[in-house]
Every structure is written in structure tokens, then in C-alpha cells.
Amino acid sequence: MQIFYTDLLCIGAGLAGERVAVEAAKSGFKATCLSIVPPRRSHSSAAQGGMQAALGNCVMGEGDSPDIHFADTVKGSDWGCDQEVARIFADTAPIVMREVAHWGVPWNRVEQGPATYYKGGKPFEAVESKEKHGLIHARAFGGTAKWRTCYTADGTGRSVLNTLDSMCLRYDVNIHDRTQAEALIHDGENCIGAIVRCLRTGELMAYYATATLIATGGYGRIYKATTNAVICDGGGQIAALDTGLVPMGNMEAIQFHPTGTVPTDILVTEGCRGDGGTLLDVNEYRFMPDYEPEKAELASRDVVSRRMQEHMAKGFGVKSPYGDHLWLDIRHLGEKHITTKLREVYDICTSFLGVDPITQLIPVRPTQHYSMGGVRTNKDGAAYGLKGLFSAGEAACWDMHGFNRLGGNSLAETVVAGRYVGKKVVEFLQGNVVDFKQAALRDAHMKVDEHIKFLASGAGKESAIGLRDEMQDIMMDYVGIFRNGKDLQTAVDKLEELYARSKNIGLQGNAIGFNPEISLALRIPGMIKLAQCTAFGALKRTESRGAHTRDDYPERNDKEWLNRTLAYWKEGDSLPTLEYEDASPYFEIPPGERGYGGGKIIQADIPAEKLRVPEAASSEKTASAEKTK
DSSP states (O other): OOEEEEEEEEEOOSHHHHHHHHHHHHTTOOEEEEESSOGGGSGGGGOOSOEEOOOOOSGGGTTOOHHHHHHHHHHHTTTOSOHHHHHHHHHHHHHHHHHHHHHTOOOOBOOSEEEEEEETTEEEEEEEOGGGTTSBOOBOOTTOSSOOEEOSTTOHHHHHHHHHHHHHHHTTOEEEESEEEEEEEEOSSBEEEEEEEETTTOOEEEEEEEEEEEOOOOOGGGSSSBSSOTTOSOHHHHHHHTTSSSOEEOTTOEEEEEEEETTTOOBOOTHHHHTTOEEEOTTOOBOHHHHOTTTGGGSOHHHHHHHHHHHIIIIISBOOTTOOBEEEEOGGGOHHHHHHTTHHHHHHIIIIIOOOTTTSOEEEEEEEEEESOEEEBOTTSBBSSSBTEEEOGGGEEOSSSTTOOOTTHHHHHHHHHHHHHHHHHHHHHHHOOOOOOHHHHHHHHHHHHHHHHHHHHTOOOBOHHHHHHHHHHHHHHHSSSEEOHHHHHHHHHHHHHHHHHGGGBOOSSOSSSSOHHHHHHHHHHHHHHHHHHHHHHHHHOOSOBTTBEESSOOSEEHHHHOEEEEEEOOTTOSSOEEEEEESOSSOSSOSOOOSSSOOOEEOOOOOGGGGSOOHHHHHHHHHHHHHHO
């Protein structure tokens, strides 16, 4: 077995993984990134709309500040986020957007003079100032008070990822693609690397590392209808959960994006609505202002998705062989705008739907898109439970999103958290010497090797593909946008049965060499665990908050549920063990109304000391504000 040694092992080579790796490499440490696919094909490349940062350059962003961005993020989270982390993010984002511009990201820029923009499908004129000419532009996104989403047409993720990948080359970051981490190497206290399978040969390898980062993105493939790529199977979260020591945070918080296309479920960016697109029903009537008079299509994603679902339930959906859908209308934006600033949307529609968005409506409906939950970390990105283990990006529950994330915040989080957590990783590397214990490596290797041998032995009779399909159907049918106790209990019971069956998987093909079947077979038990953490956490959370909506508990209950779920999976158990911690160490903004979405709130009695910003955090905020200037 090959054994590799590195200072930092990044499991995942998307935006978050590469940004942490660059930070470590810049400080002189050896960084290695693992990736299932070539890094420029990481799922970060699919992100379209933009990254939020309070730059205030364009006329519709004038007066913006990190304070306003922070407030929007807290409201967007439905007061489920860690406000200390949300503050770090909002204060750091402007610095990072300028930094990646310096590295080569070709942001769209402000052009001085009169400009035509759209709101709610109607044009209006604005004059961009001469003083801001050439600075980074921004577009509108849902749940924001100002236009602050920095963008490169509608290919922002791809542009930033290409730039970061070039920085990895510059700083000699090692990229080992077509590799899949199967288990963490740990001694019960320290994480010291991972057991990794080569997807070309099927061979197992060991990577020893002083610090290990999980940056594998989301786990949307536990649902059948998802915008996530096939590689978004939660591999990093599974490896952490399997230790029995590292908890997942807020797994019940699953976001459905309003504009997944029908029937492909490929996302078309929120930038369509930010640039002035509207949602229409079967009668081509614009319905969102009836539900949300102020924000309309630009309420937060959880709210827009619920309103769309409610409207279709009233009989206003468009019938199709693939189920009901609604229409997204961007025709009024014109050919030039669509083929330049929304060019990927144009390509997706023409290539995958046979629809020309310049002249035709786009069929859309809410589709699973983002996981607010993930590997629970502290504000420094250090995972709970194991020293030397970190996480960043969608793989992590850092937790700036709470129970709903604003569009543009997660893409920004990849590089903002990547920079911030990267610096904390460097501090860890500078101050720690690790004992690479052979016993820990042998234990991790034996566990994976024995699993592969059983799969290949022919003793198992269950189909990995069949179990995956059943799991995805359960999640779609019982753990969707609207939830209730009866359905959630059904999901928990069915998933518990599936998990028992997943211990008896057998392969139809060969286990040696390139074989997607064994990749799935190794993942399925863990994917069912992630699905169960989601369903069980949702069952126990008897309230509605952000993207977690219970028909039988419609109130947001701050009195009992102003907290974060921690889901552990202990050895031999068939269900996760749930614990809870405070949602935030303090409340710079006390819980209140979001300003959209409606709903009753059961108020909490919050101690006075939790309504004060600690002096240390206040000093950090002041220092960050000075840097932003």
C-alpha cells in the first residue's frame, strides 16, 4: 500500500478546499488536495449567480455595508445561525472579493452613465457614477436590502475556480484527482489523515496529514430531484460521521431552490430573478406579489419555494408528463442580456430543454439544492470531536446559514471561509507535531478493505442501485419542502430498514479497477445515515424555521428551539443520537421578524448577557471594518 505524507490534506478540490490549500501553501506548508474528478470539474464550477459582499459600488448598492449584509444573513437564517460566524463572514467578504480580483477573477464591472435595469419584469433607469466606473458590479439576489452579489455573467463559480486552480499551480499544491476518501485515520482523539481509494485502479492508499480538511460539498444526492452533481454524495460527511465522534450540525435544514428546470433538475440561477425575471403560473399570471408584496420573487429561497408549492397545490401549476411546474419568464430582458450576462442559462435551456429563453418561458419548480447542515465546526473551522480535523464550504456546518441560506452567500462562503479557516489551519500546523500512529492506519485500512472484500465476495444480495433509489424516493415523498410528524416517522422507519439492508450489499460487476458500482456500494450505507440524520432531526424539531417547515407545527418556536441539532452516529446504532447546543453564543440582533414569509413566532426569554456583543468580538469587528475601508 502506498503511503503519502503531507502537512495539509484537503478532501475535496473545489473552491473551499483549494482556497484553504492555497493559504497553507503560501505559508510554506505542503498541501495536497484529493478530488473525485479533475479539480476544474468540481461542483463549484456549476455555481452561476454570484458571491455576496458589501462593496456598495453600483448605484443600487449605495450605502451598503457589512452591517447590512450581516443583518440580511441573520434574517435569512431565520435566526438559526451563529451570529459570531455570520459577522466574521460579512466583515471579511469585501476583502476576499478584492483579493480574488487581484488574482485574476474577471468580475463584471460598473460602467459609468445611464443604465437600464429591471425589477419585477419592468425596466427602470439608473445612473452609475463616474467615481465608481470600473469597480466590481453587483446584482440583486433574494433576501437582500441592497444589490451586493458580485458576478461574472452567470459563470461565477467556474471563473473563480479556474483562478484558484491556477493559484494552486503557482504555490505547488498537489492535486490527486480521481481519488475517493473512504475513511479517516484517527486514534480517537486526533485525526491524522485518510484511507483513499484510487478510482483508476481500485487500490487503497494512505495519506498521513498533520491537518485534514473536509471540503467535499453537499450531499444532495440523498434526494432524487436535486440540482447537485452525481459526485455530491456526502463522502466527506460520511467519513466524519463514521468515526462516531464527529457530529453533523442541523441536518434537517435542507434548501430547495425555486428554479430547478423541468425535467432535468438543472439549476437556472437566482440571477435570472435578480436581473428582473418573474415567475408565472399556468395562466401566465405573475403570482408572487400576491404572496409577498414587497419582496415578490426576491424573498428568500425557502419562502419562494413554499409559495410556488402552495400555488401549484391550488391548481395553478402547468401540467406536464413530469408533474406540475411553473414558468420563469426572462424574455423581457432581451437577447443581448440573456446571451451575455445569462449566457449559461441560455445554453442550459437550449441544450437540455429545447427552450429558447429569448422567446419562450422556462419550465421550473422547486428542487433540492443546498444543505445548510454538515460537519459541525467551531468558528475557526475545527470539527467537533477530533483534533486536527477541519471543514469548510457546504460540507461544513460553520454555521453562518442557520436554517436557510441566502443565494450568493454560500458561494462567497467557499472563499471567505477558505481564507479565514485556512489561516486557522496554518496556526494549527505551526503549533502542532503529530504522531502518525501505525495502529490507527491499520485499523482504518482494515475496515475499508474488509468492506470491499465482502462486497466482492458475492455473499450480499442487496443492490446498491436499488437501495439508492428507494432512499431517494423516501426523501422526496416524506422529507420535502412541507413536512409533518406522520410522514417524517414513516421516513425514519423506512430508512432504518434500508440501513439494515445496506449491510448486505453485493456487487454485480468486478471490484477491481474502475467501477462506479463499487463507489456507490461503499457510499450507500453512509448516504442512508445522512438521510436518517435529516429525517430524524426533522421529526424531533417540532417547529417551523427557515427551510424546515412543519404543517403540524407552523410556528417558529424560539422559546424551545432556538438551538442547533447535533447528530452523532455511534457504533452499532441504527439511529443517530441527537444533542442540542445554543444557536449562537450571543445575539447581536435579537430574534425578530424576517420582513417576509410571515408566520407566528413564539418568543424566547433571552438572558440579558446573551444580548451583548463580547468585547473581544467587538474588537475583531472594528479591526475588520478598518481593513474593509
